[in-house]
Amino acid sequence: MSTxxxxxxxxxxxxxxxxxxxxGLGNIVFFSSNAYQYGGGAFYLPYFIALFVLxxxxxxxxxxxxTLTGKSFPLALRELAxxxxxxxxxxxxxxxxxxxxxxxxxxxxxxxxxxGAFGSLFEPGISAPFTPFETPTDSPSAMVYFFNLLATWWxxxxxxxxxxxxxxxxxxGASSIEKAVRIFVPLMWVFMIGLVIRGLTLDGGFDGVMYLxxxxxxxxxxxxxxxxxxxxxxxxxxxGLGTMTAYASYxxxxxxxxxxxxLVSFLxxxxxxxxxxxxxxxxxxxxxxxxxxxxxxxxxxxxQGINELSTIPWIxxxxxxxxxxxxxxxxxTSSISLIEGPASAMMDKLKITRKKALxxxxxxxxxxxxxxxxxxxxxxxxxxxxxxGLSILDITDHWVFSYSLLIVGLVESLAIGWILGxxxxxxxxxxxxxxxxxxxxxxxxxxxxxxxxxxxxxSSLWNExxxxxxxxxxxxxxxxxxxxxxxxxxxVSLSFSFYLTNKPYKK
Ligand code: PFF
Numbered sequence: 337m338s339t340x341x342x343x344x345x346x347x348x349x350x351x352x353x354x355x356x357x358x359x360g361l362g363n364i365v366f367f368s369s370n371a372y373q374y375g376g377g378a379f380y381l382p383y384f385i386a387l388f389v390l391x392x393x394x395x396x397x398x399x400x401x402x403t404l405t406g407k408s409f410p411l412a413l414r415e416l417a418x419x420x421x422x423x424x425x426x427x428x429x430x431x432x433x434x435x436x437x438x439x440x441x442x443x444x445x446x447x448x449x450x451x452g453a454f455g456s457l458f459e460p461g462i463s464a465p466f467t468p469f470e471t472p473t474d475s476p477s478a479m480v481y482f483f484n485l486l487a488t489w490w491x492x493x494x495x496x497x498x499x500x501x502x503x504x505x506x507x508x509g510a511s512s513i514e515k516a517v518r519i520f521v522p523l524m525w526v527f528m529i530g531l532v533i534r535g536l537t538l539d540g541g542f543d544g545v546m547y548l549x550x551x552x553x554x555x556x557x558x559x560x561x562x563x564x565x566x567x568x569x570x571x572x573x574x575x576g577l578g579t580m581t582a583y584a585s586y587x588x589x590x591x592x593x594x595x596x597x598x599l600v601s602f603l604x605x606x607x608x609x610x611x612x613x614x615x616x617x618x619x620x621x622x623x624x625x626x627x628x629x630x631x632x633x634x635x636x637x638x639x640q641g642i643n644e645l646s647t648i649p650w651i652x653x654x655x656x657x658x659x660x661x662x663x664x665x666x667x668x669t670s671s672i673s674l675i676e677g678p679a680s681a682m683m684d685k686l687k688i689t690r691k692k693a694l695x696x697x698x699x700x701x702x703x704x705x706x707x708x709x710x711x712x713x714x715x716x717x718x719x720x721x722x723x724x725g726l727s728i729l730d731i732t733d734h735w736v737f738s739y740s741l742l743i744v745g746l747v748e749s750l751a752i753g754w755i756l757g758x759x760x761x762x763x764x765x766x767x768x769x770x771x772x773x774x775x776x777x778x779x780x781x782x783x784x785x786x787x788x789x790x791x792x793x794x795s796s797l798w799n800e801x802x803x804x805x806x807x808x809x810x811x812x813x814x815x816x817x818x819x820x821x822x823x824x825x826x827x828v829s830l831s832f833s834f835y836l837t838n839k840p841y842k843k
Contacts (some may be wrong), residue, residue: 341683342508343587345514349514349517350587350591352521353513353517354574354580354673355604355607356521356669357579357580358600358601358604359521359603359604359666361663361667362670363572363608363611365442365631365634366571367611367612369631370568371548371612371616372619373564374558374564375552375561377547377550377555378551378552378553378556378561379555379561380549382561383569386562386568387569390566391570394749395580396773396777397752397761398748399596400584402580402583403584403585404764405585406585408582408677408683409681410429410578410837411681413425417752417756418751419837421747425578425833426836427744427833428576428741429577429833429836430833431577431740431741431744432578432674433678434736434829435674435740436674436701437701438732438733439670439674440498440701441495441729442729443498443668444495444498444705445486445494445635446663446667447664448491449481450663450664452481454657457639457656458643458649458652478639478640478643479632482635482639483723486711487711487713491711492711495706495709499698506675507690507691507694509586509690516669520666520668521669524662524666525607527658528611529610532610535613535615535618535621536617538618538621538645539621540620541620545613548613560799562792567792570741573604576740576742576743577740577741577744579674579677581677582680583673583676592770593765594771618638619637619638621641643656679694682696685836685839687842708726708732709725710724710725711724711725712724714813724814727806727811727817728821732825734805734806735821739796740829742793746789746793749785749789753785758778758781761781762775762777804822806821
């Protein structure tokens with residue numbers, strides 16, 4: 337492995353970084369709202385099937401091709417399955433950049449709520465304006481506070497803070513990432529365990545756990561539950577965007593990737609369940625109803641619960657602060673990997689320095705983050721998203737999140753399964769692994785995964801037929817956004833991949 341690309345100082349460093357990438361907003365914000373939306377107990381059976389049938393094997397593929405080639409996602413695919421596979425690799429990198437843009441915007445809001453915990457977020461006030469040191473008067477409402485925050489320019493400042501932290505952590509590659517994750521990853525486990533203990537020791541907290549874990553076989557027949565579980569699994573394990581391959585490429589070639597995949601998935605899913613327990617116990621204790629968007633649960637329903645945790649103001653503030661601090665650090669250990677994937681791919685292909693690659697990735701993505709935090713109010717009644725930024729974010733998330741990860745998963749399993757040959761990868765993985773993968777691995781990669789993913793993608797597309805996502809909300813003079821955003825994403829990401837795939841490349 338070329339030393340210029342850098343490598344992990346220890347196996348622990350890699351495990352912390354990869355599990356830090358996996359554990360993020362997906363585990364705290366999206367998992368619980370998905371589990372709630374799909375009916376608690378109806379969600380986790382499809383979820384576990386998604387883990388074993390899809391998540392674990394694809395993680396083995398993504399880790400495997402990274403160590404096997406010592407290259408990031410597009411070039412690893414090129415080396416193993418040809419130029420057409422490389423094209424899909426770049427397309428996934430392009431999509432990762434779209435996701436980075438809005439992922440960091442959400443982190444900017446979480447940062448705003450964290451700052452707000454010191455100010456008026458947990459103080460009574462009808463409109464609790466986002467001026468941290470103003471004294472509000474009536475009952476506290478985190479929801480009003482959140483939308484007030486979105487209607488200011490503060491989040492734009494906060495996203496620059498988050499971008500700054502990301503670039504600082506990424507400046508030296510694996511070695512500086514390792515330093516950060518050694519602090520952040522254990523810290524987020526400690527906070528989450530603290531939160532779960534608090535939730536479970538409250539009267540009624542256990543009912544939430546029962547809701548989450550009591551199987552509901554009726555709900556399982558609903559196709560959307562399966563779609564939800566499969567997309568959630570891909571996003572949560574950081575698959576389909578090139579990040580895991582980039583991280584794995586900094587490992588020595590004899591790394592045991594079967595073991596690593598099991599460990600990282602186990603850590604991720606355990607965290608997800610602990611987060612689910614913590615959040616559902618709060619929901620049930622305070623009989624909160626998380627209707628509305630995906631973000632509502634973490635951004636105003638849970639804070640509402642935290643508000644009632646204690647009558648002593650500083651304790652409420654401390655819990656509120658810790659909750660959003662947890663979201664911010666869990667999010668940063670993921671966003672660095674979202675940026676590292678594209679940056680390492682460009683360094684490999686264009687032979688440019690890390691600094692240059694980070695600049696090329698950061699500039700367009702940061703502009704995207706700013707667009708997602710634009711405080712222009714387009715929907716005063718909050719029938720939709722309120723601000724222009726949130727609408728841009730929501731529509732982008734719908735298209736990129738629902739389709740790109742799964743399409744990449746489909747193509748990479750076909751490319752590895754049929755062009756390289758699943759058996760070749762299986763042999764390579766088995767060479768350094770304590771647990772030998774059986775022939776079932778080939779069947780999964782060649783047949784089961786492509787069929788499952790194709791079904792999920794087609795059924796999602798079929799569901800779109802009733803109308804373009806977001807078009808039913810009145811966005812005023814921005815009513816063109818619901819069709820513009822998917823076209824823009826496809827046009828930009830496809831030309832980006834076309835350009836980079838055809839760029840001459842010397843090994
Ligand atoms: N796995 C992260 C989360 O659960 O929040 C999100 C993510 C990071 C997805 C990196 C994909 C990725 F490449």
